[in-house]
Amino acid sequence: MxxxxxxxxxxxxxxxxxxxxxxxxxxxxxxxxxxxxxxxxxxxxxxxxxxxxxxxxxxxxxxxxxxxxxxxxxxxxxxxxxxxxxxxxxxxxxxxxxxxxxxxxxxxxxxNVALFSVPDKLGLYRDRLGFRVVSDQTMVIYTGTVANVRQCSTDADSDDGIHVLTQLTDDLIDRQIVDYDRHIHGLSRDRLLGLSLRESGCRRAVAVDNNNKQVMGYGCLRVHSSGATTLSPLYADSPQVAKRLLSALVVRDDSTGSSSSDSSNVLQTKNQSFYYYTLHTNPMAIELAEQLGLDKHEECRLLFRKRIVPVNYEKIYSILSPNFSL
The missing domain is CATH 3.40.630.30 (Gcn5-related N-acetyltransferase (GNAT))
Known part of the structure; x- marks a missing residue:
C-alpha cells in the first residue's frame, strides 16, 4: 500500500x-x-x-x-x-x-440525516453543513484486547434464568430478533438485520428468558478493516444479559460454537485488538467497558439535520455500526 x-x-x-x-x-x-x-x-x-x-x-x-x-x-x-x-x-x-x-x-x-462527528469537526457539521440538531448522545469508542475481554467475561453467572443460543435458526433471526430490535428502534429493521446477522464471519448469540422464551438481547462479533474484533452490536435488557452474551461470544471454543461457516477468524489471537462502540448516556454500558478493562479512545457526538430520532438507548451496549447505525 x-x-x-x-x-x-x-x-x-x-x-x-x-x-x-x-x-x-x-x-x-x-x-x-x-x-x-x-x-x-x-x-x-x-x-x-x-x-x-x-x-x-x-x-x-x-x-x-x-x-x-x-x-x-x-x-x-x-x-x-x-x-x-x-x-x-x-x-x-x-x-x-x-x-x-x-x-x-x-x-x-x-x-432527516444523522452522523457521528469527531470533536474537531463538530462546528463544521453544525454551523456550515446544516447538522444543527445536537443530540445528548455521544458515541464512546473503547479499545482493548481479546485476552482482556475473555478474562473479564468468564465470571458471568450462568445460573440466572437466561439461556444463550449461538446456533441461530432463520425463525429466530427473521422473527424473534427482528421483533426485539423493533422495540429498541421503534420500527422493523428486518432487511438490515436479515443481511447483517448472516454476514460472512459474523459470530452471533441471542439471550432468551428460560421461563417465557422471549428474547432478552443479542450480539455479534465481527472483524473490521484493521483486523481487530468489533462487538457490533450488543443489545440487552440488563447488564447481566449483556455479560452472558459477551461471554458466549468471546469465551466459547472456536471449534464448537461457530455461528457461520468461517466465523473462526473473528478471534484469531488473544492479543487481537477489540473495539467496543457504546453511548455515554448508558451508564451500565460504560460500566461494562470499565469492567472489561477497556481504554477510552475517542468520543463522537451524534448530530441530526432535522430532528432527533427516538431510540431506547438504555438497551444499547454497543452499536451496530460507528458509521451508519446505532
Whole structure:
C-alpha cells in the first residue's frame, strides 16, 4: 500500500462515481489510513440495501479509490452519513467536499440525516453543513484486547434464568430478533438485520428468558478493516444479559460454537485488538467497558439535520455500526 502522507502529494485527475462492491477494499483502505474502521462485510450489506447512497473518488491514472462517502437510507425516516475519508495525498483538492455534497444531494433536503462527528469537526457539521440538531448522545469508542475481554467475561453467572443460543435458526433471526430490535428502534429493521446477522464471519448469540422464551438481547462479533474484533452490536435488557452474551461470544471454543461457516477468524489471537462502540448516556454500558478493562479512545457526538430520532438507548451496549447505525 502506498504511504498516504501529506508530503507525498498527487496531482492526478480524478473522477467521482457511484460505489460498487469492487470499490470496497479500496474504500476501507482509505478509511483506515485515517485510523477509522468498519466491519469488513458490513459495507457490502449497506450497499445491498441502498447502493445509491455511496460514492467514491477514483484516480484517473492509477484507478485507485482515493475518497469515499456513504449516506444510505437504512430506515425510512433516516439516512446516516459515514465512511467519509479522502486519501491524504489528494488533500486540498475539495474531493471530500464534493463527495459529501453529492451524498447529501442524493438524500435530499427534506430527509432527516444523522452522523457521528469527531470533536474537531463538530462546528463544521453544525454551523456550515446544516447538522444543527445536537443530540445528548455521544458515541464512546473503547479499545482493548481479546485476552482482556475473555478474562473479564468468564465470571458471568450462568445460573440466572437466561439461556444463550449461538446456533441461530432463520425463525429466530427473521422473527424473534427482528421483533426485539423493533422495540429498541421503534420500527422493523428486518432487511438490515436479515443481511447483517448472516454476514460472512459474523459470530452471533441471542439471550432468551428460560421461563417465557422471549428474547432478552443479542450480539455479534465481527472483524473490521484493521483486523481487530468489533462487538457490533450488543443489545440487552440488563447488564447481566449483556455479560452472558459477551461471554458466549468471546469465551466459547472456536471449534464448537461457530455461528457461520468461517466465523473462526473473528478471534484469531488473544492479543487481537477489540473495539467496543457504546453511548455515554448508558451508564451500565460504560460500566461494562470499565469492567472489561477497556481504554477510552475517542468520543463522537451524534448530530441530526432535522430532528432527533427516538431510540431506547438504555438497551444499547454497543452499536451496530460507528458509521451508519446505532
Amino acid at each position: 502506498a504511504d498516504n502522507t501529506v508530503s507525498d502529494k498527487c496531482d492526478n485527475d480524478f473522477s467521482i462515481r457511484q460505489m460498487t462492491t469492487d470499490h470496497i477494499a479500496g474504500a476501507l483502505r482509505v478509511f483506515a489510513s485515517h485510523g477509522l474502521f468498519e466491519a469488513n462485510y458490513s459495507v457490502e450489506t449497506y450497499l445491498k440495501i441502498d447502493g445509491n447512497g455511496f460514492y467514491v473518488a477514483i484516480d484517473d491514472i492509477t484507478k485507485e479509490v482515493i475518497g469515499v462517502c456513504g449516506g444510505p437510507m437504512l430506515r425510512p425516516d433516516l439516512a446516516f452519513i459515514g465512511l467519509y475519508a479522502v486519501d491524504q495525498r489528494y488533500s486540498g483538492r475539495r474531493i471530500g467536499q464534493k463527495l459529501f455534497h453529492i451524498v447529501l444531494s442524493y438524500i435530499g433536503n427534506q430527509q
